[in-house]
Amino acid sequence: MKNLRWAGAAGVALAGLLASGCGVPGGGGAAVSAGITGPRITRPVTVQDVAALGPTTLRVLADSGEDATLKALVPMYEKKYPNVKVDVVTKGFDDLMKTVVNSMSGSDAPDLVQGNQGYGTDGPLVKAGLIRPLDDVMRAYGWENTFTDGALKQYRWTPDGAIFGSGSLYGISPATEYVGVFYNTDKLAALGLKPPTGYAEFTADLARAKAAGQQPIMMGNAEKYPASQIIGLVQAQNVPSRDVRSWISGVPGATISDDGTKAAARTVQDWAKQGWFGKGYDGISSDDAVAKFSHGQGVFLVAGSWNAPALQQSMNGRVGFTLPTRPDGTRATVGSLGLGWHINSRTKELPAATAFLGMLMSDGFAQTIADVGRTPVTGQGGVKAASPVVDQVNRIGLRLLADDGQNFYLDWASTTMLDTVGAKTQDLLAGRLSPGGFTDGLQSDWQAFQNQQREDAAAAGGTP
Template sequence: MRKPRITAAAGIALTALLAGACGVPGAGGGAASSGFEGPRITERVTPEDVAKMGDTTLRVLADAGEEQTLEALVPRYEKAYPNVEVEVVTKGFDDLLKTVPNSLSGSDAPDLAQGNQGYGTDGPLVRAGLLRPLDDVMRTYGWENTYTDGALKQYRWTPDGALFGSGSLYGISPVTEYVGVFYNREILDGLGIEPPGTYREFTAALDEVKAAGRQPLMLGNAEKYPASQVIGLVQGQNVSSRDVRSWVSGVPGATVADKGTQDAARTVQEWADDGYFGRGYDGISSDDAVAKFAAGKGAFLVAGSWNAPALQESMKGEVGFTLPTRPDGTRATVGSLGMGWHISAKTKKLPAAVAFLDMLMSEDFAQSIADVGRTPVTGSAEATSPVADAVNDTGLKLLADDGQNFYLDWASTTMYDTVGATTQDLLSGRTSPAGFTEALQEDWQDFAAEQREAAGAGAEDAS
């Protein structure tokens, strides 16, 4: 349930040239992974390999939030591979998710495209055979040395697209993003409250702010997902990341109707009842909540790390960031790597596509990612502000702790709506903590049954 950073569609318009045919460098027999027929990448792609393609165009479809990253990457790529011109089309998050299946299945499919982790987008793309597995590319370029196994699960699928979290790798991203806690330095200093480091210190600080007559937490829940991210932050204190990810991934027997998640829901419901979020939060948008927090409404804001650049600019340095630690000193929260980059199964320009991913994932490009306010995980980089430095440092520690719990709405094609509506019911008192978790579990079980039925029908068709 990540929020799109930019919603307007845009593009980097570059001249298209005729595509040239070529062989694949390092190609060997066999498949890149189970169920895939085609050449493998067994050696790093070189400029000479790409040059053998002749003048060609590499077509890229991406989320609009990638514009600044691509504006830095594309000129560098075209300089390194002068026979390739990159044609980029970007679309707003919602528009991208609606159109990427048709784009990749069409006769003029892009060579690279972003999707979105989970059963809503990437699952159908894998099931339709529209994405090329990247296991061979990962091994050749050593990406498995950069990420924990838990983090890479978000891009793994069985070849039939039926099971998320295991199987072949179908995507990759050089960035991480997650939900943490922003705080207003001026408010905390005025109340004599130290910025919290642990979860216990965080909840104590909320109580102190409330006792002082100030609003502890700023929340805008008009889009329904922000409050669920607050629950997810607290859930990370109560439930192991492995259990949360197992549920999101659809592992048989997993449940979200557990005591830890119910306790998290109860905590956030009590915060709402006690006025910690103020009034009218269901009528405030997430963007307006960020603006109100920047203007001094609320001592804390639980929100995505991607808000750091805007808050740094608007608060003139009076903003800090933390991710409260668990009793054992580790961190866990709602979060993921960035929207996955995929290579189309239809591409005829595999060397150029692999070279594009290589440059995007390279240590040399990490600073360019940090310069546009994002958190690179592929190399060291200097942050653009103190709050960005805190976001980046904490994000890398979160990955090292294997504490990314993914987004609950990835768990089914209908979970986004279920989580949003049920969270509103929870905060308003229309449902209980147990009712909240049971509603999510019921959606999960219904979807699992649909998956089993579809798999059975597919097996019958194959026979």
């Protein structure tokens, strides 16, 4: 059972840390803390602040992809804050996304939870008032000095959960991830090719691989989203990131039925027609595609950066990673910071929860994040990658952030977009849908969702 002492006597002991009704020092006062109804964090939490809670259980619900990170973090945290016992529950991504809102709505909800950016998960969490704005915590710990404004938009919402990409900060993550291009170094050498740096070079290498009898790209699309990520990578070459993100965020008048996205859809449809993805890709899972690539099937693998540690190990170092540049030398692709960490708006363990996030986001923990094969955003001055391919992922990932080239994920755009993108992509690659039909299908879903958002806001007395 959770300790409830903070609601009483412990609240007095923490008066120096928490100032109910006061602005964040140096943070712009009430505007920065909009939506916070309880105590506010005004400086980094100390050991004494957490000790004032007395014996405490901090309940954490996270994605199973965080297992290695949490296995390292929790013992460090409990050693520093010995009065706190951290109770961790992890779930697979799909299971977490299906249950997280209900879990946070219950009487025994976790104090810290991971959601997922966009209207599908974080939107409902914000709309129901289940998670707490973190503007005050960000100011207290200086996170605004680590991230670009564009990157932080993925965690920003208006308090009613109606507008994504602006308003208060509701989440944070110490890591970044994105879709790029893995390559088999032995196969490239056999073809007389060097790792491609630019997009034109990459597409030329695909053609040369096919001409030499090799499968250019290993892809498994059983889950329906991997092919859409390939479209997103191609889309990023000629559609400004701000336009893609505006559409995902629901900016009025935004469209995905633009010439650049249609061209990307046409390109990937042509690749499928030419056999560049091999046969039966709709029956191959994304995990199986990674395994097949590690065993020599395909010259390239367009996939998430999070696959680097496993590929380094299974390919015994015979793998590299790149992200083709745009004509101006910058990089852009499908990607984001990690799944956002959120604090329960009703938690009675706010200092303990804040201290947990503070340690997770600290420069001192960045090396641990790198050691488990992830790309830390913090502590880059002295962080060493776990392997050569992870080093490539990390260096490119930081340049991607500097270029403000994370386009986010198309399925964030509505509560139904994941299914829509998956179905439309399968139809596109099978030739059942034209590039224009593909983009129009996504736009129709987006428009229907935006119309519903406006109707809901009007019914609630908000701004239609």
